[in-house]
Amino acid sequence: xxxxxxxxxxxxxxxxxxxxxxxxxxxxxxxxxxxxxxxxxxxxxxxxxxxxxxxxxxxxxxxxxxxxxxxxxxxxxxxxxxxxxxxxxxxxxxxxxxxxxxxxxxxxxxxxxxxxxxxxxxxxxxxxxxxxxxxxxxxxxxxxxxxxxxxxxxxxxxxxxxxxxxxxxxxxxxxxxxxxxxxxxxxxxxxxxxxxxxxxxxxxxxxxxxxxxxxxxxxxxxxxxxxxxxxxxx
Ligand code: SF4
Numbered sequence: 707x708x709x710x711x712x713x714x715x716x717x718x719x720x721x722x723x724x725x726x727x728x729x730x731x732x733x734x735x736x737x738x739x740x741x742x743x744x745x746x747x748x749x750x751x752x753x754x755x756x757x758x759x760x761x762x763x764x765x766x767x768x769x770x771x772x773x774x775x776x777x778x779x780x781x782x783x784x785x786x787x788x789x790x791x792x793x794x795x796x797x798x799x800x801x802x803x804x805x806x807x808x809x810x811x812x813x814x815x816x817x818x819x820x821x822x823x824x825x826x827x828x829x830x831x832x833x834x835x836x837x838x839x840x841x842x843x844x845x846x847x848x849x850x851x852x853x854x855x856x857x858x859x860x861x862x863x864x865x866x867x868x869x870x871x872x873x874x875x876x877x878x879x880x881x882x883x884x885x886x887x888x889x890x891x892x893x894x895x896x897x898x899x900x901x902x903x904x905x906x907x908x909x910x911x912x913x914x915x916x917x918x919x920x921x922x923x924x925x926x927x928x929x930x931x932x933x934x935x936x937x938x939x940x
Contacts, residue, residue: 779910
């Protein structure tokens with residue numbers, strides 16, 4: 707069966723089987739399976755916190771599409787990391803933008819929507835653009851890890867994304883922070899400079915703070931707002 711002719715039912719069957727078969731596989735093997743199975747209908751999404759999954763995927767599928775959501779609220783360091791990844795790695799960086807600029811959103815909803823209704827802000831600036839951007843793919847990979855937070859503890863290495871009807875791949879789900887650091891050091895992978903400046907997880911500037919000793923990696927995201935995920939991974 708050609709990749710383009712698969713139905714959602716075919717894809718779901720593939721996801722369930724691979725989730726079972728690849729649970730113990732290395733990240734490289736999981737991505738090799740993704741490249742062999744989906745070819746150019748596979749992409750990686752990256753927040754440009756680091757380029758670990760993009761690097762792994764580029765070894766399995768040179769020139770792989772790496773999708774980045776430019777919310778309009780990123781730190782300059784994050785945009786710089788994206789530009790560096792596009793310049794030096796064997797990947798095709800695709801930047802997705804929300805329908806409205808920050809100024810247009812401010813005019814419609816009032817300023818600092820992120821402080822008043824972060825769920826709506828994320829829905830408009832992250833979830834909706836990703837929804838549209840993933841339309842041409844059957845499978846997407848993320849850098850989710852089980853040890854990042856309790857909400858990510860059960861992340862499958864390959865699962866079925868019911869909301870988008872796509873195969874969702876988390877090749878480094880079983881990795882620890884030490885595994886990530888070892889891979890970065892071994893391969894000289896690009897990382898966001900903010901990781902060297904007290905940030906353990908990097909998102910939009912208004913919703914990200916440095917983490918304190920003993921806090922989990924994602925505790926600096928939407929701190930004090932009772933929110934832990936932007937909605938992309940829910
Ligand atoms: Fe808006 Fe904050 Fe979500 Fe970014 S992380 S889209 S600024 S609420």
